[in-house]
Amino acid sequence: MTSEPQPLDENLIREAVEKRHDETLSDLEALVRIPSVSWPAFDPAHVAESAEAIAALVRESGVFDLVDIRRAPIEGGEELGQPAVIARRESRNGRPTVLLYAHHDVQPPGAEAAWESPAFEPTRRNGRLYGRGAADDKAGVMAHLAAIRAVADAAAAEGRELELGIALYIEGEEEWASQSFGNFLRENRELLAADAIIVADSSNWDEDTPGLTVALRGAAAFNLRIDTLDRASHSGMFGGAVPDAMMATVRLLATLWDDDGAVAVEGLRSADLASPDYDEARLREEAGLLEGVSPIGRGEILSRIWAQPSITITGIDATDVANASNTLIPSARVRISARVAPGQDPAEAFAAIKAHLEARAPFGAQLTFEEPGLGQAFLVDTSGWAVEEIRGAMTDGWEKAPVDIGVGGSIPFIAQLVEEFPAAEILVTGVEDPDGRAHSPNESLHLEAFRKAVLSEALFLGRVDARTA
Secondary structure (H helix, E strand, C coil): CCCCCCCCCHHHHHHHHHHCHHHHHHHHHHHHCCCCECCCCCCHHHHHHHHHHHHHHHHHCCCCCEEEEECCECCCCCCECCCEEEEEECCCCCCCEEEEEEECCECCCCCHHHCCCCCCCCEEECCEEECCCCCCCHHHHHHHHHHHHHHHHHHHHCCCCCCCEEEEEEECCHHHCCCCHHHHHHHCHHHHCCCEEEEEEEECCECCECEEEEEECEEEEEEEEEECCCCCEEHHHHCCCCCCHHHHHHHHHHCCECCCCCECCCCCCCCCCCCCCCCHHHHHHHHCCCCCCCCCCCCCHHHHHHCCCEEEEEEEECCCHHHCCCEECCEEEEEEEEEECCCCCHHHHHHHHHHHHHHCCHHHCEEEECCCEEECCEECCCCCHHHHHHHHHHHHHHCCCCEEEEECCCCCHHHHHHHHCCCCEEEEEEEECCCCCCCCCCCEEEHHHHHHHHHHHHHHHHHHCCCCC
């Protein structure tokens, strides 16, 4: 027989969040000091150190039946991915189970001179915590842990145990394409199975308003090589008669956009998504758009970012200026990153871009395409109980209703979560805000917004503790 649900006293949850707030920030700062960059050129020992530190914090909570550090093979190989922290407590008396996801690896720091304070020395100023990973995504890790601590403290204050089930998955290679993610899910499926999944790796609408991410664009990224010559030739002797690879590259890439800067590739589709008001002034401030430089694209600004495709050239291999000589460049190589609107398969989008480029190769230039990295777009079904509960918890935690937002970036592994756990409701939340500058120098976390995010998740967990699955 299942017990009658008895909700936790939410005043006790609020008190626990406040009482533990300084401890939460101290733990976050300790994690930020660990340079857990998961890219191959960096020392993997730091990622292992970060996993150990988080596992210790999880064990100290006393909530879980199992806490472990595990690795899985990367897709298509035997090499193991970076270490992840996994934990689980089984539900009691028919309560639901919630899987909490975040990642503990971080981006490289970039140029040291661009940081106002050292990247891995957490620094508080102007109501924010600065440091690499302070927002993306060690704050997500600590939001989960702080919420768990709060509901456990509230239950203990009432003289009882939590009844909801909690699974925890703190990944160690999200910033390096989550290459072992699928295998990790399959190998640990029973430990990760849940009725609802919170992915704490997105952003809020602003520092005063929570956001629930309901749409993510997909991705199709690939390298393209352009060849016109079998060797470099003298530009004075042959220039004007022989097309060099850079000339062909510039002309070819320019066909990807129309005069407004909108994508001009036939076969790339847009989605029909509602968007809140967002003006050009806010775009300029948040994106750092220089004075005199105009926005690109057509339609509502957020529609361009959330619901329309985009194509960006993110890298180019050619002779650099320091080594330039009077020669025609025989070959160039570019990195093309396309964002795919929700509702379109990224493989279909890549095929459309490939066909477009092949049909427009200038002067018969030879094109070579490397296999693309594809990530599925994501649309949330907002009709379920978990969405209703998280919206209510956010409204009470922030004292302001959340805004349903789209994100121009991609979180490809969400499609894998949907595939592995099709019955689970997926809630994409976050601790970041538009000025958090994730991946950039001077990444930071707005401390008051973080406190509200922790309270919201704690209220959500407390309310799930009184539900029947």
